[in-house]
Amino acid sequence: MTLRSSSERAALIARAPTWGIGTCVLDGVRRTCAMSWDDFECDVRWAQRVLVAHGVGPGAVVMTSSAPEETHWFAPFELAAIRLGAAYAPCDARPWDVTRNLSYLRRLPVKVYLGANAVLVAAFAAQGPLAEIVRGAAVLARPDALAPLRAAGLSPFTLALLGPAIGAELPARDGVCVNAAQWRVESVEGALHLSTVDPARACQVRRAALGLRGRVTGSAADGDQRIALDVAT
């Protein structure tokens, strides 16, 4: 098959040491943050743990609403889902893609939905009861979408972009889980700061302000940190 030939041809090319380059805002300034292939692999393994905790397995669908510039946060979930035998269904998080988002939620067997934001949730709500649209999927929503989802009677989990890192709440609801093998979050007078733990990580940050408020609630049995974000309810 041709694409096999293209893949085989590509395999002759040494891959770049850098998996990809994203950007994030730290200390109030947008900066680039590179990821190596090893970084990506670490993030995929952590994303697998998150998805497994939410019940993702073969035949499930993991749906996301994200923007292209958020690839470095969401692509690990993409590969994690596929490794778990699930399918990945990506949508854009911007308002022009509401139709696709709604179609996936209504038609696909979505087990986990990552990345809902307030604008999308408002657009969904205009189409009918949110509970009927979401159909029992675990919703890992951005902080601005939590209140409207709760007001509609749903129980969303928190998904938070933390500078170059990402945090996700697990079914135990013991706080937003952050991969402790890679990152450490501190709260300085209520302002959250991030540091890189893994010395091999391409993106090294030291006590960089995330622009978010909250507190660190401790570590769980899985070894990861848990944080509580101050989110308007």
Added chain:
Amino acid sequence: MTADGKYFEPAIETLPRAQLEALQEERLLEILPYVYERSRLYREKWDAAGVHPRDIRTIEDFRNRIPFLTKDDLRDWRARHDDYTNGLLCVDPKEVSIVTSSTGSTGEPTYFFERWDYGWERMWTCMARDLWHMGIRPGDVVIAASSYRGPTHHTAQLLGAVPFFMPGGMGNWPELFSLFRELRPAYMQLGGPQVVELNQLSDRFDLRAEFASFKAVSFAGEPIGSRMRERAVRDWGLNFFVWSSAGDTGLAFECNRHDGFHLWEDTVLVEHLDPGTGRPVEDGALGELVVTAIDNRIAPLIRFRAEDLIRFDRTPCGCGRTHARMWLRGRAGDELRVGPRTVMPMDVWSAIEVLPETEGGVFQIVAPGRTLSELRVRVGYDPARTGDLADLSHRVGAAIEAATGVAPVLEMHPNEVLLARALSSKLPRVVKS
């Protein structure tokens, strides 16, 4: 030609025509029984037509016996079976890696399914030959990302390049230019709304300098007007490659001759037919694109009427490739009847882009149906280049009437207002309201 030359897969890209057609027939004859055994829709449809894959021994048999597949067929199946796979899926749903879809701008989105057999997403693996041909090489920084159509960054990664997930969004160019200077990217994809924005910025920024690191810039999502393309190439210095979908079976890019989109015919069997009769039309004439995905074992489209009106040419290209080219001329059904006149969106486009204030080609035709009593057009203008709006409206109206034979009813809006209605990289050109 070495592998480091202009072809990523020289043996396939320059395969002599007779061998290419023999390869197509071999793959076609493999896939027909495969889908008949696995796809409920094809089995139902072909049984109803009284044809079985064992009856098909040549491409000619295929063209004469296998029924067309239309978007209405897919909608009908979905409605009858409440089946989001449209009856096309040839593997267990548990084998599917990724579900993507059309935008759904004209109805329910049509779903596409892929399996990552080699660790890469199939759609974007298709693009490796094209990016290589544009000069993208290991170590280059390529602006790409995971999107609603899947991980476009896979193309960069499998070429040994580094994807950069550029912070996008309209109105963000000064920050992006700063990132261009930091990362020196070699490639990016633009859509119509972004090109309009760049055009408006061209008075304030030296775009030739800002894009100096780029080896190539591609454009897709909708046609580009000839004046805007000329501006991108001549004034901004972009090596500009336009591309399109290969009828939802893959991608079709211009080569370095910039004369038509190459269809990768080892992945797709192309027919070029009279939309009315379904009979083949001569190469060079206008016909409808009908595609068969001969390299897709997950949910292949077989004799799918893509509704694209194309000119088609199988003769070898000056770039050395033997794969056919198409020139997209519009969509079947794009035609609007206004009284006795037929109006195509491209007629309006070519009329307004000649005026400096509206050269961005930002417009929408408001058409509740295909037969109209008046031609109502929303036209976008660049406020910075517009003095007397009434005068501009008069000139735009005259230009559209000269191009279409119909005096339009105009609504004039700043470009930004209309671009806010864009679907990602595409502004719907014909809208119901």
